Amino acid sequence: MTQHGRAVPSDLRAHRRPGINYDGLPDVLAGTAVEPGDAAYAGVRSTYLRGGSPGLVLRPQSPAEVVEAVAVARRHQHLPLGVRSGGHGISGRSTNDGGLVIDVGALDAIEVLDASRRLVRVGPGARWKHVASALQPHGWALGSGDYGGVGVGGLATAGGIGFLGRKHGLTIDHLRAVELVLADGSVVRASDTEHPELFWAVRGAGANFGIVTSFEFTVDEVPDIGWAQLAFRVDDPAAFLEEFGRVTDAAPRETTPNLIMGRSGVAQIMAMVASDDPDVVVAQLQPFAEIAPLVQQQVVIAPYASVMNMFPDAPHQGRGEPVSRSGLVTELTPEVAAASARLLASGAVHWFQLRSMGGAVADVPRDATAFAHRDARFSIVAMGANAQRVDRAWDQLRPHLSGSYLSFETDTGPDRILEAFPPATLARLRALKAELDPTNLFRDNFNLATPPTRSLA
Ligand SMILES: Cc1cc2nc3c(=O)[nH]c(=O)nc-3n(C[C@H](O)[C@H](O)[C@H](O)COP(=O)(O)OP(=O)(O)OC[C@H]3O[C@@H](n4cnc5c(N)ncnc54)[C@H](O)[C@@H]3O)c2cc1C
Structure with missing residues (x-):
């Protein structure tokens, strides 16, 4: 490694931030590094949801x-x-003010390692839409989330609650091995047989332990799927939510529905049925269509990849900090439905979403991965602009929650960590964190080092 730094004109040096040894960068990184003042800086400073000014x-x-x-x-x-x-x-704070960002977006290869075992290797920088497109010609898919622009690295180190979840489980349930760079710079392969405790930890709390440079997944055989977008007029949100919960619980595990609701009196269900048989698709969707008066409906048989490619990529020009609250429930009880309806009516949130879980997600034992909330049947997310207002409204739901999915929560304070990880899981994670990252290098995403002292909501 040589350390010559980068040739930077003096007018650009004026934009440099304090405390960074720009001229000490190794040559191998200097050529692709971006600093304030560089032409490329505008395209890398912020993320999809968050504004930033890294140094x-x-x-x-x-x-x-x-x-x-x-x-x-x-x-x-x-x-x-x-x-x-x-x-x-x-x-995760993948941008900041005046700090460093390590962007592994260039590690985006997707390759089939062994077709007979449907074993694929994916780089952290790949987007789920590209993974879906690469697997489609083989008749395969790997469930991720509801949005194809999301990256593999963040999602596959946390969970992955997606449209194939009730049929095929979480994304992390398909992981067979990872390679990652630890805080001390060592490169480690973790699997059931190599560093098994680390492999357990990566599947739910990976961000605390290193930077994953490749993931090996066993993917599923997935023919075309049924895809429905149903919009409803909702006069009584609490009753609608309760009924949505009842119908979802009764649905066969091929069907995984998500629900988005606002204050407008309209609710939208997006549901995937993991079957290419139109009769099966219609039969499984019919109970959902009967929850309330339909104002719009679209049902198609399509490749999974077309759902992941539904939204075009937008440049990442997030501003400010999102405020998001995450909760998991084992049942959509009348109390949960009523508290959710009051949350919606409060006007404090502009985005309210329920993702269904259960089915294959619950087949995995609670202690098999660091994501432990296997009994959760729904994930609830509420986003707003003002943390105090959102919390006042969200607090009504808290007594009913069984846990939290860290990928949807922006408050990284100590109480939220206790919700994301049950005590036995947290104790195991903290012991491993102390061993593998004793100086707490990786701390930007639900810092597990004991005990966190401030909230970044
Ligand atoms: C529009 C939208 C829709 C979403 N839908 C879903 C959904 O349906 N289901 C679901 O489960 N999640 C969903 N998410 C949440 C998403 O999974 C997380 O935000 C995830 O962290 C994003 O991954 P990324 O690589 O794009 O993010 P980044 O911003 O690049 O990374 C987020 C954090 O992940 C960690 N991280 C990133 N890369 C690595 C790596 N290589 N090694 C170790 N740690 C790393 C870091 O702590 C980082 O701060 C959604 C998010 C958005 C914005």
Whole structure:
């Protein structure tokens, strides 16, 4: 490694942020690094939801360069450190003000390792829409989330609650091995047989332990699927929610519905049925169509990849900080439905979404992965602009929650960590964190080092 830094004109040097040894960058990183004042800076400073002004964005092009980038981060441990794959973090701070960002977006290869076992290797920088498109010609799919622009790195280290979830489980349930760079720069492969405790931890709390440079997944055989978008007129939100819960619980596990509701009196259900048989699709969707008067409906048989490719990519120009609250419930009881309806009526949230879980998600034992809330049947997300207002409204739901999914929560304070990880899981994670990241290098996303002292809501 040589350390010559970068040739930067003096007018650009004026934009440099304090505390960063720009001229000490190793050559292998200097060529692709971006700093304030660079033409490329506007395109990398912010993420999808969050505005930022990092002092330096390192863009390693290989796992070996990630090792170099982690060494730079260790030398700058006084500064915030963001780790970025696809830039869609909600809990994760993959940008910051004046700190470092390690952006592994260039590690985006998708390759079939063994077709007979449907074993694929995916880089953290790949987007789920690209993964879906690459798997489609084989008749395969890997459930991720509801939005194809999300990156593999952030989602596959946290959980992955997606439209194939009730049939095929979480994204992390398909992981067979990961390679990652730890805080001390060592490169480790973790699987059931190699560093099994780390492999357990990566599947739910990966961001705390290193930077994953590749994921190996077993993917599913998925023929075309049924895809429905149903819009309803809703006069009584609490009754609608309760009925949505009842119908979802009764649905066969091929069907995974999500619900979006606002104050407008309209609700939208987006549901996937993991079957290409129109009779099965219609039969499984019919009970949903009967929940309330339909104002719009569209049902198609389509490749899974077309759902993931539904939305075009937008440039990442997030502003400010999102405010998002996440809760898991084992049942959509009348109390949960009523509290959710009051939350909607409060006007404090502009985005309210229920994702269904259960089915194959619950087949996995609670202690098999660091994501432990296997009994949750719904994930609830509420987003708003003002943390105090959102919390006042959300507090009504808290007594009914069984846990939290960290990817949808922006308050990384100690209470939220207790909700995201049950006590036995948290104790195991903290022991491993102390062993593998004793100086707490990776701390931007639900910091597990004991005990966190401030809330970043
Ligand atoms: C529009 C939208 C829709 C979403 N829908 C769903 C959904 O349906 N289901 C679901 O489960 N989630 C969903 N999410 C949440 C999403 O999974 C998380 O925000 C995820 O962290 C995004 O991953 P990313 O790589 O794009 O994000 P980034 O912003 O790049 O990273 C987020 C955080 O993940 C960690 N991280 C990133 N890369 C790595 C790596 N290589 N190694 C270790 N840690 C890393 C870091 O802590 C980082 O701060 C959604 C998010 C958005 C914005």
